[in-house]
Amino acid sequence: MTRTVFAGGQVFDGTGADPAAGDVAVQDGRIVEVGSGLDGDEVVDCTGATLLPGLFDCHVHVSVSEINMMHRLFKPFSYQFFEAAQNLRKTLELGITTVRDAGGADLGIKQAVDDGLIAGPRMQISVNAISQTGGHGDAWLPSSHCVPLFTPHPGRPATVVDGPDEMRKIARTLMRAGAEVLKVHTTGGVLSPGDDPRHSQFTPEELAVLVTEATAQGKYVMAHAQGAEGIKNAIRAGIRSIEHGIYLDDEAIDLMLRNGTWLVPTLVAPINVIRAGKAGAALPEVVVRKAEEVAGIHAESVRKAAAAGVRIAMGTDAAVGPHGTNLEELPLMAACGMSPAQVLTATTSSAAQLLGYDNDLGKLAPGYRADVVVVAGDAYDLDGLKDNVREVWKDGVRVV
Structure with missing residues (x-):
């Protein structure tokens, strides 16, 4: 050769x-x-x-290109798969050769990359994110209409569940569909108009079942977790990575250090929500207001976590902001006190370790x-x- x-x-x-x-x-x-x-x-x-x-982005949504709800409503169902191909190409052009999709990409998109049908980074997929009724991933609106970010289809099951038994069932269903990591929302969020990022979602018993099912199949769990109590519930349950970590407190940071829990900050995400609002995207006023409220708090939490020595891997929540702008996250990490070497390590070997690829990538x-x-x-x-x-x-x- x-x-x-x-x-x-x-x-x-x-x-x-x-x-x-x-x-x-x-x-x-x-x-x-x-x-x-x-x-x-x-x-x-x-x-x-x-x-x-090769660089990593440990939190993307390649099947979604924007958060403007009205634009998404008028796109044909299959359009998302062609958008995914374009988004993957944009990501690869940045030098990002591996991504973890935190919801949306199904096994067909991953296999299309693996088989060379489309150009893109190799993918670790979660298929869809698990939410409780009324939680961050529940798309029910006060009008009684339901507008999910990830419309269920045969390769992407619906994932709103309640109770340990339903949690067990959805964990097994997602892994059957090809999920290599399970994604769960343990708090409210910014983009969901009906909940508060500081409030916890799912009980410790429900989370324990999820981790048990993942572990039995040699997989792990990642948690959308923004409020301190929901972050601590996730850590105590044995969840491997905290996504966002907006309201980290000292106890949460100590728990992360003792348990070896990873933080994937996605600092650029609330900034991109604010930008979208200013650009006229069809977003509820409360969503933009929440993004404005959390942006500074988010940066301070990441600064404290980095100073304490919490393990950090780069992620962007790409789709909240445009694909192809992922590297905007790196100077934001540096602004939180990480040296350029630490930022690039978080984007290479540390990210590989989080995803379980550290013997290869x-x-x-x-x-x-x-x-x-x-x-x-x-x-x-x-x-x-x-x-x-x-x-x-x-x-x-x-x-x-």
Whole structure:
């Protein structure tokens, strides 16, 4: 097989160490050598560039392109699958070669990427997010109409449930449909007009059943969790990652440290809700108001968590904001006190560890899959990173 060498650049290997001069040799879809003066059959000149491992976004919704309810209501049902293909391509062009879809993408979308029918990052999917009646994922409106963000279909079951027995059933149903991770709402949220982000949803007994079912099949649970009590319920139940974490308090941070729980901040999400409201999107006034109320609190919570040493992985809630703008999250993480090296680690090896891919992805090291991003200039220029992505390689093949 052809041996390709990325030569003459700086290497950020994903371990958190600063970039250093070096070459990366790739063969048969894997990294085979990292060092100096390497030779190969083909050479990619990386002079003046930095090599990064393929990036991760641990919280996306690729089957949704916007939060404007009226626009979504007038799109044909199947339109979402074509949008997903476009959204995946936009994400890949940023150097993001792996995503975790937090609701919406079904097994068909994932398989289309795996089989090469469409270009995109490899995907870990949750299929649909679990909500209690009246909870963050319940699409019932005061008019008595129901407008779900993820319309149920044969590959994406409805997921509003109540009680341990229904929780057990939906966990098994989602895994049958191809879910590799289970997503649950343990608090209210910003985009749901009828609930409060600070209020808890689902009982500890219901959450315990969910974690038990996931664990039995070698899978884990991620929790949309914004209020402190709902965050703590999720951590105590053994849920692996807290998504958003807006109202983290000291007890929650301590629990996360003791349990090794991950935080996926999605700092850009409330900012994108505010932007959408100002742009005239059909959003209830209460939704925009909630986003404005939480944005500063959110940043302060992430700042405290980062300072305490909570494990952090990058995620954006893409769909709340436009796909293809995912890298806006990185300077927001830096503004919360994370160094550029810490931000890039959260977007590479730490994210791979969260998703369970750390033996294969997230580092530029021998034996790892050859996901390589060539960035012009300084990779620590987080604000300019999107425009500086020059080439993207996935499994040793140039895809961008």
